[in-house]
Amino acid sequence: MTLRVAILGASGYGGAGLIERLSRHPDAKLEAVASRAHLGRPVDDAWPHLAGLVPLSFVDAEAAIASADVVMCATPHGATAPLVRAARAAGKRVVDLSADFRLDAETYAEWYGPHPHPELLDEAVYGLPELHRSELRGAAIVASPGCNATAATLALAPLAAEGLLGQVPSVTIVTGASGAGRATGLGLHFAELSENARPYKVAGTHRHTGEIELALGRLAAQGKDSRSHGPRQEVRLAFNPVLVPMSRGILATAVARPERELDDASLLERYHAFFDGDPCVRVSSELPQTKAVAGSDRALIAVRWDRRTGSVLAMCAIDNLGKGAAGQAVQGLNVAFGFDETAGLRLGGVWP
Ligand SMILES: NC(=O)c1ccc[n+]([C@@H]2O[C@H](COP(=O)([O-])OP(=O)(O)OC[C@H]3O[C@@H](n4cnc5c(N)ncnc54)[C@H](OP(=O)(O)O)[C@@H]3O)[C@@H](O)[C@H]2O)c1
Structure with a gap:
């Protein structure tokens, strides 16, 4: 049976990535795309690169929810929870790209304010398929x-x-401009973004800090195949992002100081063993770079032992719109509905 899918926020960057992937998905049919700004107009109106390829016009969220078996939300946090509630009330399953269902109510309140629909949080599973x-x-x-x-x-x-x-x-991450979405602000103006590396939300103020600490804390308490609402250890992370003039891409540089000596070979072996069987992660001794994941739904990871400082250096490159957004959401949909985990995805990117 073909799964009917609707996308909310289909005029944004995450939405575009979902349209592309669902259009080539063997087990899903893109049934409806919703947008307020482009209501009643064809997909081409928002997306020139898809002109003539997707025979749909934008509808409102209510019509989109009614038409599908599963609703994918690529809408801002805060605005998404009521849409998810409407979808659940209509008996639809949901894949949500926003932050609204990633955290428990207490952590959500700390980083985003009171949760609009805490009664739904127990239904949510953190959509990082590898974990x-x-x-x-x-x-x-x-x-x-x-x-x-x-x-x-x-x-x-x-x-x-x-x-x-x-x-x-x-x-520390370096990240490209599309991470902020399609709506522009002064900091994303070409004249301010180009030839510039600009730190933002540093020193424990970026909202993803809490999300990463929860994920690592669950891993520390439960190991790899963990439960979203299961036990977790307290983890504190120093997280600092820097905006650089790229359209897409994230390079994360992580440093950890374990209380024992390690070496390159044993670290690489550990990373290979941990991600064994994960089709959207590649571990290698080659340092990752953002161009190697542009347009790709795969994460590239390398790990080294820094003998002088007794620390582990781990680096991960992803396309923020691929493994960081639409690719991951479709991977999550695939696992949730029992499809091939990489259906509709693209593991290789585009070069140069
Ligand atoms: N960009 C990334 O790298 C990335 C990565 C992972 C997750 N995410 C998350 O994915 C979601 C979408 O991000 P994005 O980058 O695609 O943002 P975006 O480019 O700004 O698109 C968001 C879309 O949501 C719609 N929208 C805005 N306010 C709305 C509201 N109050 N009610 C209903 N629809 C509304 C807008 O469409 P209309 O105005 O036409 O309705 C807009 O096109 C966000 O929650 C974001 O945090 C983004």
Whole structure:
């Protein structure tokens, strides 16, 4: 049976990535796309690169929800929870790219304010398939992770699962402009973005910090195949992002100081073993770079032992719109509905 899918927020970057992937998905049919700004107009109106390829016009959220078996939300946090509630009330399953169902109510309140629909949180499974694959099967709400959180968590996950994070691991990311979505602000103006590297939301103020700490804390307490609402250890992370003039891409540089000596070979072996059987992660001794994942739904990870400082260096590159957004959401949908995990995805990217 073909799964009927609707996309809310289909005029944004995450929405475009979902349209592309669902249009080539062997087991799903893109039934409806919703947008307020482009209501009643064809997909071409928002997306020139899809002109003539997707025979749909934008409808409102209510019509989109009614038409599908599963609703994918690529809408802002806060605005998404009521849409998810409407979808659940109509008996539809949901894949959500926003932050609204990734955290418990207490952590959500700390980073985003009071949760609009805490009664739905128990239905949500954290949608990082590498860490929650069994739990995702049949999930009512797949809470797809943030882009920065994906890169940081994957970089440190094998260490967290073995109690090798040390006291306060740190992650610095460089990230491209599309991470902020299609709506522009002054900082994304070409003249301000180009030839510039601009730190933002540093020193424990970026909202993804709480999400990464939860994911690593669950790994530390439960190991790889963890439960979203299961036990977790307290983890504190130093997380600092830097905006650089790229359209897409994230490179996360993680440093952890475990309380024991390690070496390159044993670290690489641990990382290979941890991600064994994960089709959207490639571990290698080659340092990852953002161009190698542009347009790709795969994360590239490398790990090294820094003998001089007794620390682990782990690096992860993803396309924030691929493994960091639409690719991951479709991967989560695939696991939740029992399809081939990589259906509709593209593992290789585009070069140059
Ligand atoms: N960009 C990334 O790298 C990335 C990665 C992971 C997760 N995410 C998350 O994915 C979601 C979408 O991000 P994005 O980058 O695609 O953002 P975006 O480009 O700004 O698109 C968001 C879309 O949501 C719609 N929208 C805005 N406000 C709305 C509201 N109040 N009610 C209903 N629809 C509304 C808008 O369409 P209309 O105005 O036409 O309705 C807009 O096109 C966000 O929650 C974001 O945090 C983004």
